[in-house]
Amino acid sequence: MSAASSIWKIVLSLIVVVAFIPICLWVMKRLQFAQMKLGQSGIKVIQVQTLGPKERLMLVEVEGERILIGVTPNTITHLKNIPIDKSKFTNVMEEAVKDSMVASKANEEKT
Template sequence: MHKFLLLGLALPFAALAAEPAAQEAVAPLASDGVGGQVVQLLLGLLLVIGLIFLLAWLVRRVQQIVPRGGQVIKVVATQALGPRDRLVLVQVGGEQVLLGLTPGTITSLHVLKEPVHLPDAEPVSTEFAQRLMELLGKDQKDKP
């Protein structure tokens, strides 16, 4: 019984004594491991980026297959009220409905008696394009 007790006490000390030698043997491999990890990281990153491009291509292909002309519900106009709240004018068949959108709810605010007609030549919202041109230092009024 004493032999097992001594053996049980000696094993942890033997493992501790062998640990520096094991660390010295692993040290040269650690420098190779870092390079290998970088290569593995870059390959993983390229794989994820390739997957994103593949999924974007698939989404475009699926959207081309689904006919868009037969939509019954159309967004006529939208207006942001805050960072997460907005008003949306939706046309359903011959009726137009004004909706209030918040992060948790969609509320019908009003059903218009007379539909609002927007000119077809003008896009629904040009706020982003105008703001981008201002930030780039180009004013759309300068265009011929």
């Protein structure tokens, strides 16, 4: 009977170890979430506008300044600095579109 009891001890130990792994993962995930919540990041994502499957416009706030950036899988491009008082993302987008239209017309006139 000692062989049977040692097998049961091994099986029971294996079950405890297998059950312990997901519990540890759950605790780690909770701790990371709490740490992110408590940690004060200097960068805040205000709004995101998807342009395509992997392209986005992002309005971020860094040290009290709002910045419009374009994000693709390969690059991040600074598009425009925006004063805080212009909090409407649609107004910012309209201005960015107008600026790009003016720039494209200027390029067309040069050619």
